[in-house]
Amino acid sequence: MSLTQLFQNGLLAAVALLLSAHLNAAQSYSQTGQLVEKKRFELERFTTFAGKTIKQLHVGWESYGTLNEAKDNVVLITHYFSATSHAAGKYKPDDASPGYWDNIIGPGKAIDTDKYFVISVDTLANLNAYDPNVITTGPASINPDTGKHYGLTFPVVTIRDFVNVQKALLESLGIKKLHAVVGASMGSMQALDWATAYPDWVERMISVIGSGQSDAWTTALLEKWAIPIQLDKHWANGDYYNAAPPTQGLTAALMFITQDALTPTFFNKTGKNLAYSALEKGPLNDIRQQHSIVKWLKSRAEERAKLMDANHLLYLVRASQLYTAGHSGNLEEALSQVKAKTLFLPSFNDLLLMPYLAKNASSALAQHGKNTHYETLSGDLGHLNGVVGIEQAANKISAFLADN
């Protein structure tokens, strides 16, 4: 096997793990790594940004490192669209893989748990509703008023609602400010919204593969993920909890998400491993058959879909579409409120949240005289350079957190 093949196979293995139910990018995970525990946070009554009430709200959370006496060493990690609060560590020593950012979160790592109390929270309507390690409230939950699944009667939730649930949890722990908030993709939306909504809380903000708001392009692109679910006859306007779920539509959505999050380079390396060719005999002779690359994409999506809820995906799409940092309708003014030092880490070949989105946000902050930094991630993985490839920014993140 050549070095190139070894590299490709390693890369494929990493992304295969990422695409599996247990997200993981850290091949270097040590068996001495930290064990973590999922905890539960409840709110009797929560009012959404749009003014609706959610009763008996519950979300899961986990933490790494120790909260100091002054309670001022907190780093909040906000998770991306298809992730959970499992950012680092393992639940059990024999877990197949640790949390998705384990290579930058831990003792002596970029986000050093010897210094910081690192905490992460499952979002509302978390995609992985059926993962036993996820606790979330969303359309798949039982409405305490009716005893039935919410379905589409669950109120629309926003990135701000994810932030407000996190804030309530932090306050319950006696925490009043964040050394930093750090998130990738949909997590970056929460991170920057934190910095605009609660500027006195947030001292540092890191937006990885992120944006300042969802522009018309992004909102249309995100709608593409919702459409196949709504077309699936089993979706039944979201009321499928006592019947077969819309698995085909959910699988299609995950296929689209996977391609949007990667690149031609990655797909063509995968194709090479599959012995893909344009003129494959199956699809040439039968309109019902598919190319090897399509079968590969579909089988991984089917595997991931098992722990996910289709309505939850629709609600996360909507939260992401509604995102504008500050949630005021005036991004410029919202950014002018930011007190945090900020760092933007877009990926140069990101086809999902293209680098111009982070550039625009960082430039607007700079125009308001804010302390803002911008550096581009590299790698063959497009959007996922910010997840699988985050270790390249370890020194940058470490120095930013230490004010070096």
Added chain:
Amino acid sequence: MSLTQLFQNGLLAAVALLLSAHLNAAQSYSQTGQLVEKKRFELERFTTFAGKTIKQLHVGWESYGTLNEAKDNVVLITHYFSATSHAAGKYKPDDASPGYWDNIIGPGKAIDTDKYFVISVDTLANLNAYDPNVITTGPASINPDTGKHYGLTFPVVTIRDFVNVQKALLESLGIKKLHAVVGASMGSMQALDWATAYPDWVERMISVIGSGQSDAWTTALLEKWAIPIQLDKHWANGDYYNAAPPTQGLTAALMFITQDALTPTFFNKTGKNLAYSALEKGPLNDIRQQHSIVKWLKSRAEERAKLMDANHLLYLVRASQLYTAGHSGNLEEALSQVKAKTLFLPSFNDLLLMPYLAKNASSALAQHGKNTHYETLSGDLGHLNGVVGIEQAANKISAFLADN
């Protein structure tokens, strides 16, 4: 209205026309322009590349300019995915718009109909099956053996089959070689396949927004257009001709195609005109409502879907996925057979057939010592720079055809 707004509105108007049933980019169309007539070509029996038989095959064609006595002034235009053979002129003086490349095809234009006999042919399984000006054979046709619509019993057809039908038509007119073959997107696939399959026929080949083959990335991307149709309950495994057709799935496919063919810049200009904002009240308060940009995209797709057939879209996706110039499974060897002088005109910001695809094909030809040229199109329209924005290359095309 500012100059910028005027430009934006002009651009929007142009693309709105392009997205309407009558494709058009030529706002400069003169009422003195040529009138054209759709003609019919029939083959009693046609054998596909995969060895299947199609009986009583018929396709439409049209031509501009005059065939000279030597029959050596022929320029074949091969059309793109959602287009027809209507490349230039109008059928009636009061048509809303002329053919899609009217600004480069006509008397005194880049492809000069005072010099060249320009001819174009509707593909098999043409998408616009219900356009009265289109003649095509595909899954929506009646199978003469059964008296019923083919549906999915229609054989898989390839880019090579489109080429072979064109060749049969040209031969029926006594034509034995092409001064040039010129096509955009799926048309470029036909153009380059012509040059590899029948090198003695093709003197010049122009590939606009094109590729040498469908790599794993492109094949997966194209599958995305097929998926919503197959999810639509009305699709019924392609057997919907005596019932309601899968209009929602077809509409979704056209929404995806439109976004893939354009750019963030274009969508965000459109969003500005729609007064798009991330935090629109409708989608904030109701999960069933959609953002203005999504409604815009959907309404245009619904309009276009009226003249189109969903199964035909699946067959065009498949033909495009199976494409490798030469259809031999060995692209390098196929390209080594080319005798034509070639010109590749990719668009720098194309997100559908990215410029690397044309670059790879042109580079491979250069390595075989072929006479090949490569120039990048500019503009805000991504893939559609090669359709709406083709006039920027008028001089280049004109000189290439004249061997200047």
